Amino acid sequence: MTRVLVVDDEPDFRRALAVTLRSHGYTVVAAADGDEALQLAAEVPPDLVVLDLGLPVLDGIGVLTRLRAWSTVPVLVLSGRSDSADKVDALDAGADDYVTKPFGIDELLARLRVMERRVSSDAESAPVSLGNVRIDAGARRVTVGAEEVRLTPTEWHLLDVFLRSPGRLLSQRELLAEVWGPGYETAQGNLRLYMAQLRRKLEADPSRPVHFVNEPGLGYRFQP
Amino acid sequence: MTRVLVVDDEPDFRRALAVTLRSHGYTVVAAADGDEALQLAAEVPPDLVVLDLGLPVLDGIGVLTRLRAWSTVPVLVLSGRSDSADKVDALDAGADDYVTKPFGIDELLARLRVMERRVSSDAESAPVSLGNVRIDAGARRVTVGAEEVRLTPTEWHLLDVFLRSPGRLLSQRELLAEVWGPGYETAQGNLRLYMAQLRRKLEADPSRPVHFVNEPGLGYRFQP
DNA sequence: GGCGGTCCTAACGCACCCCTAACGCCGCTC
């Protein structure tokens, strides 16, 4: 299920858009202003973002800039202004698409499908096996041999990030920003703790990790 | 240099667009009809495609469909029709963006930059091969033959600088300033040390370097 | 109110990485 974050300050418009998106199979999270949007995006990272430019206090470009500091989620910008300079500013600030109000809902849905294609082509979730450890991320289930192992929400969150980029080295900044949200990039002790937890539960010999390897000074790598 | 394939049947428009794109640093290949476009795309795969929908014989949607059979290159569709159904058709057929004529050239360029961002972020993980040594800077991973070689943070940092400018001679001042920061331009012993480390880990015969060559009195050169 | 579970902070060894210094070698200059 694709999760969409809708950011717009007009309650009626926001609600109408949310209803339409839900009727087309999306899971919708709505925010009324920039701060709420950033907070929601950090707590439960969405798959797509629909962002209105005309927000009070923190405007759309501001939201986009701060979001892009740690996230690469596709963002579709909505705006009442069709001025070319506005479009260029938003697109160069990190937006993936720009639609001017009023717009046809069919076009918006089609453009969302384009962004969805890109996301889903990256993420494919099939069960992973490490020796006698089986990880089924979709079903939120881990079994070691015959017996089941329980993971806490934070452990799952961390494991998800690794499953998304197998073999790649993930810097501590990336991991911290992804799991604990932006602003927690300095809580390294936390990351060390949960890496130990994952290893204790998923590695055959936790003191000699094979699948969750640390590269000193760089970060951690998940080896399937 | 980003390669753009421009497909449009109107010679004047095609030429004008090509000139504009070239003046903004793109390498442009132009095609006047669908068959020529597909042939060119197959011969020398472009990084981006700008496709007019109103082509004779094989129309834009047809080109898009055949292209998508084997290529995932980003495609920006141009069209004189602003009808919502046309946009939906093109986007669902595999287009990444849809711009209606007449359009502001600034907007088109901004939208091309968006697609360019995506291509370059994917191509970030393009591994480099030196003999039986494989360097994947994106995944932070180096393998010599079958076994993996670990590099320290400073070694990676230094290697990154070389990978960014292959074949170019880099002065010691440049290297020192880039890796150790400005002010460390005199710590040449340091640089010699880490060059030795890189050679020991990446050269087949470290005492006779082939890829990391010193030019006495000048600096070092990376030969892929 | 008691209790199990989860999450976070702080502190302590230990290993490893980075830097400095010194020495031998080669090629260039005179």
Place this chain on the structure above:
DNA sequence: GAGCGGCGTTAGGGGTGCGTTAGGACCGCC
């Protein structure tokens, strides 16, 4: 052939990052 500067190599000490443990704060549930 002697002197010199630049380069490659080795060894050792200081510092930092990592794994680990213990303890307390917070929340939901019985």
